[in-house]
Structures are given as structure tokens and as C-alpha cells.
Amino acid sequence: MYKPASYPDLSPYLIVSDAGAVLEFAQSVFGAEALRVQRGEDGEVIHAETRIGDSVVMVGQADLGGGAHLHLYLDDPEAVYARALSAGAEAVQPLEPQKDGDRRGGFRDPSGTTWWVASAG
Secondary structure, three states: OOOOOOOOOEEEEEEEOOHHHHHHHHHHHHOOEEEEEEEOOOOOEEEEEEEEOOEEEEEEEOOOOOOOEEEEEOOOHHHHHHHHHHOOOEEEEEEEEOOOOOEEEEEEOOOOOEEEEEEOO
16 A cells, blocks of 8 residues: 555645644644654654544644645655656655655645655555
8 A cells, every 4th residue: 555544645734833833723623633743852743644524634843945735645656756856846855765654755846836755654
């Protein structure tokens, strides 16, 4: 399987300055269910994946610049990553294994949208 069970192929990915605050807000306001929460050495939330209804919303804490971020689980992320670079996208992160077990990479399209492509580990 190329993605975790019950995950959609496409998820919005919010890159914010305080991921923990966004996670708490989503839980208290929308009843979001935390699926994965990764914390830094200081205990601060650096990445979280939450379920709101039938959707998964990812929240990451980073300074990657503005613009929209989208996360896609794909059967063949390598082919998509290569096509994106050939089509003029700028590499943001190489496609490689991550600590959560997924294989993931990112690229920014000419309009400034950052796309994260992955397959489950």
C-alpha cells in the first residue's frame, strides 16, 4: 500500500510558526483526532496529522516561506518528482526516507505552491 490506511491521497499541509497551537485549536474547535504527532527535543510539536471528519490535515512547524503546501501519497512518487523538476519546479527537499517511515520529497511549482509527494514506508 502506498499510503497509510484511511488516509486520502491529497491532504492540505499547513506550514505555520506554532504547530502545537494549531493542533490544539483544531482539537478544541473541530474535534480533530490526532493521528501522528512528532515532537522536537524540547517537546514542541514540529509535525502533526489530524483527522477532521473524513479529511486529514497536516500541520508542520517550519520557516519554508509563504504559499500553499499540499501533501500527496502516490504509488510512484519518484516519477512525479522527476516530472515536476522537468516541468520547471524547484526542489525543496530530495525524495528520501523520513523518520516517520514514509519516503517523501518536496518541490515548489512556478506559482509558488509547494508539493510534498510520498509513499508510505
